[in-house]
Amino acid sequence: MFTFDQLAGFIAVAEELHFGRAAERLNMTQPPLSRQIQKLEKAIGTELLERDNRKVQLTPAGGAFLEEAKRLMALAARAPVTARRIATGRSGVLRIGFTAASGFSILGPLLEEVAEIIPDVDVDLQELVTGEQIEGLLTGRLDLGLARPPFDRDTFDSHLLYREAMMLAVPEGHRLARLTRPVEDADFKDEPLIMHSPTKATYFYDLVVKLLPIQHANVVHTVSQVLTMVSLVAARRGVAFVPHSATLLGLKGVEFLPIAGMDTEQPVELHAIWNRKLENPALRRLLQDLEFRAE
Amino acid sequence: MFTFDQLAGFIAVAEELHFGRAAERLNMTQPPLSRQIQKLEKAIGTELLERDNRKVQLTPAGGAFLEEAKRLMALAARAPVTARRIATGRSGVLRIGFTAASGFSILGPLLEEVAEIIPDVDVDLQELVTGEQIEGLLTGRLDLGLARPPFDRDTFDSHLLYREAMMLAVPEGHRLARLTRPVEDADFKDEPLIMHSPTKATYFYDLVVKLLPIQHANVVHTVSQVLTMVSLVAARRGVAFVPHSATLLGLKGVEFLPIAGMDTEQPVELHAIWNRKLENPALRRLLQDLEFRAE
DNA sequence: AAACATGATGCCTTTCGGGTATTACTCGAT
DNA sequence: ATCGAGTAATACCCGAAAGGCATCATGTTT
Missing domain, CATH: 3.40.190.10 (Periplasmic binding protein-like II)
Incomplete structure (x- = not known):
């Protein structure tokens, strides 16, 4: 298997068509770069660059591999960013359960707030009765519920959203x-x-x-x-x-x-409830910004 | 930057949810695998796995990164195969020039043979007069021409395809x-x-x-x-x-x-002509299989 | 023919990765 | 409450690999 360094080296040489300049661009000297490319070619199993001692040019296989190499590097550069975004709750999925009745009152305004606070988070909505929501929150299939009491205060944290007659x-x-x-x-x-x-x-x-x-x-x-x-x-x-x-x-x-x-x-209560061991960073961020922790 | 080994290690652990078994699957021992994952997490900038000393589970960021990691590994596995296919002429692009007249006679049967010999090669057809074909073959914009004499025998090799009255x-x-x-x-x-x-x-x-x-x-x-x-x-x-x-x-x-x-x-000749310094492996394979080299 | 440019090679040093042995911690059973 | 099993982390060592410097081989230019 080849390495990312080899790919970066190959991309540099393929773009410069010159080992010396490519090495400079990579902040290294030319000899190890030459060996890097040799190893890469050995790993791939075919020549990627045609070098006569005067000039360097891509073989057809090298041209195709250059595309792939760039794609790989781009993907490799993006993946950690995505992961960090999810870890900090700025991206990802938030699964919200709601009862039919709450869907007609509080759900709309709540979703607007969600869209404002965590715009890049996909919201997955599920209409469920309170019992199913509790179940979902326990097993981790759901992040946030819009449900009615009672529920276990040790496992769940909650915020009173709404009282009605x-x-x-x-x-x-x-x-x-x-x-x-x-x-x-x-x-x-x-x-x-x-x-x-x-x-x-x-x-x-x-x-x-x-x-x-x-x-x-x-x-x-x-x-x-x-x-x-x-x-x-x-x-x-x-x-x-x-x-x-x-x-x-x-x-x-x-x-x-x-x-x-x-x-x-107004004795009828509707609560937002969630599992105390906040596993979804997007939920953590949402709760922080909604200032739901105080209850 | 992380390495492919780290990705493979992460994928194994993420799938097994157990460092020991993952290490076994990777034919290595557990300690270096632990360090590999630590380094990967440091490179990514966020935790990917939640391990209390009893069990291992993916964080949301880890779940997303697992997908990316798999994609990267798949791409990395495919790229060399593609490159080798192109290098051996079993894949790629073959650019064929032809004159309007030859398009009505020999082009059809020739393309059938091409499709038989190198089925995965994309054929790019261009209607060009002989002079433009010569030019294209010289500059590398064209791989094969269907053209009429005269042409420089030192630069081009050819095969008489067709004589007609x-x-x-x-x-x-x-x-x-x-x-x-x-x-x-x-x-x-x-x-x-x-x-x-x-x-x-x-x-x-x-x-x-x-x-x-x-x-x-x-x-x-x-x-x-x-x-x-x-x-x-x-x-x-x-x-x-x-x-x-x-x-x-x-x-x-x-x-x-x-x-x-x-x-x-039948004094009118139509030749297949190509640049002697065969740069396109697909063309090399085609000529071999058509037995055009003898002339 | 000599000087230059450029990629490859030889050799040395440092870094890095893996292995073995051990530790730290948690959970479950007695 | 204590002990033992299971599991991930750490310590330490060794060998392989990567990079740098010096040099070579070769082809081009003057």
């Missing part, structure tokens, strides 16, 4: 939609209810149960995604408690009503 | 076309004549003057290319002496008549 989603023209005041507990105590799954949407389930007097006998469906929930409301299957950002889904046939107390309280 | 081209329906015997000297002594240029088509000019009793007073045009000549005949400007291969041009409005004696004599 809970709303009551009702079918268009529903009797409650005619109210001019916020909905109160008594208003929905007899309504058929589309409820969050206690296993797959634990956060919403617990939140609703904690904050509102739910009649479990009224539950007609149990679903895990807010989008599904709103679709079922549109299909007049019942009413549902959804985060304010669900209003941004733009589905026809649904109205969203404020619930008494919720507008000030 | 001279024909008389006449406009369609011309009185001589009604003859049932070959045309004789007396038949065209009063015909308006389209003649070869004595400077740009020396070969044909000399040949015609030598073989036939030309009335120079009859010359109405002097042209350098056979195609032009035949076009002028079709335009009824006169008659012309052209090589038999001109019949292959397929122009309408022209008839080609045999000339007494010419059918046996």
